[in-house]
Amino acid sequence: MVKPFVPELVYVEPRAMEYPLAKELTSKFENMGIEIRETTSHNQVRNIPGDNHFQRYRNAKSTLVLGIRKTLKFDTSKPSAEYAIPFVTGCMGHCHYCYLQTTMGDKPYIRTYVNLDDIFASADHYINDRAPEPTRFEASCTSDIVGVDHLTHTLKRAIEYFGQSEHGKLRFVTKFAHVDHLLDANHNGRTRFRFSINNNHIIKYFEPGTSKLQDRIQAAVKVAEAGYPLGFIIAPIYLHEGWREGYQEMMEKLEQALPAFAKKDLTFEMIQHRFTKPAKRVIQKNYPMTKLELDESKRKWKWGRYGIGKYIYTDQEQEDIKDTLGHFIETYFPEARLEYFT
Ligand code: SF4
Numbered sequence: 001m002v003k004p005f006v007p008e009l010v011y012v013e014p015r016a017m018e019y020p021l022a023k024e025l026t027s028k029f030e031n032m033g034i035e036i037r038e039t040t041s042h043n044q045v046r047n048i049p050g051d052n053h054f055q056r057y058r059n060a061k062s063t064l065v066l067g068i069r070k071t072l073k074f075d076t077s078k079p080s081a082e083y084a085i086p087f088v089t090g091c092m093g094h095c096h097y098c099y100l101q102t103t104m105g106d107k108p109y110i111r112t113y114v115n116l117d118d119i120f121a122s123a124d125h126y127i128n129d130r131a132p133e134p135t136r137f138e139a140s141c142t143s144d145i146v147g148v149d150h151l152t153h154t155l156k157r158a159i160e161y162f163g164q165s166e167h168g169k170l171r172f173v174t175k176f177a178h179v180d181h182l183l184d185a186n187h188n189g190r191t192r193f194r195f196s197i198n199n200n201h202i203i204k205y206f207e208p209g210t211s212k213l214q215d216r217i218q219a220a221v222k223v224a225e226a227g228y229p230l231g232f233i234i235a236p237i238y239l240h241e242g243w244r245e246g247y248q249e250m251m252e253k254l255e256q257a258l259p260a261f262a263k264k265d266l267t268f269e270m271i272q273h274r275f276t277k278p279a280k281r282v283i284q285k286n287y288p289m290t291k292l293e294l295d296e297s298k299r300k301w302k303w304g305r306y307g308i309g310k311y312i313y314t315d316q317e318q319e320d321i322k323d324t325l326g327h328f329i330e331t332y333f334p335e336a337r338l339e340y341f342t
Pocket residue numbers: 090091092093094095098099100142143144175210
């Protein structure tokens with residue numbers, strides 16, 4: 001089993017120390033013998049150790065920064081939710097295809113924000129604007145928050161906050177199985193706890209540093225038993241030799257493990273693998289040995305956000321993915337809801 005994340009190095013913004021969470025965390029890290037340094041801004045962490053880009057990149061992914069979230073305007077987060085709620089930026093995982101590699105540029109370290117009340121207050125504004133319509137917040141647009149939450153318990157607080165909300169709902173997704181501290185959170189059914197799953201071949205070759213499929217499934221069983229609405233994101237759906245058999249085996253394992261009651265209110269989301277030209281450059285720099293197929297000539301080009309085109313599967317391949325995985329979902333989970341394929 002992949003061990004829960006422990007940072008090698010911690011940075012703190014001086015003003016963050018005005019918040020109880022920063023005090024609590026620095027004292028925890030001191031007791032764990034972890035070096036703590038000051039940084040003027042969580043956006044400009046300097047002197048991450050390493051003699052070259054490769055070492056600095058890896059060390060940054062083991063560095064945790066405690067900062068204050070100043071931008072309290074939330075991005076939209078279609079199709080999974082109305083808004084992205086920012087608790088953490090960055091991830092300790094090393095998934096070769098991860099979109100964070102491009103969006104975070106030269107700041108791959110993990111930032112956790114300690115001014116939670118400000119973030120909750122901002123969420124309340126968005127909720128009030130839309131009330132009585134429900135407003136869903138996605139907590140994993142810029143991170144895999146579960147990966148660090150055993151240390152911070154930020155997500156746990158958010159789950160309990162939304163548990164008391166009349167119109168706000170929370171959702172997040174994870175590739176980590178370290179969920180035990182979240183099982184007794186007072187969620188009131190207002191948080192959908194999703195796991196990102198993939199077949200063993202893809203996890204083995206492209207998702208280093210994350211929990212194995214079997215561990216994610218076991219964690220999903222615990223989450224279902226704790227009464228959370230449960231969901232799975234199959235992402236990225238990636239075509240490789242034997243992909244149909246791989247995904248069928250994954251769905252069979254899931255079907256066998258989940259208790260009957262958990263299969264009733266279950267959601268699936270399907271996201272095909274895609275990449276942009278800038279992403280390809282960054283992936284090949286950070287993971288030069290990757291076997292990830294990034295050949296533009298085999299893909300269909302599509303306009304993406306911010307005018308940057310992305311390479312997705314051809315129309316025929318997309319139909320094949322939808323038919324094959326859609327059929328598995330119908331076969332193994334006839335009561336589940338497929339929310340989207342993108
Ligand atoms: Fe990126 Fe998710 Fe992998 Fe973290 S676990 S590196 S956020 S894909």
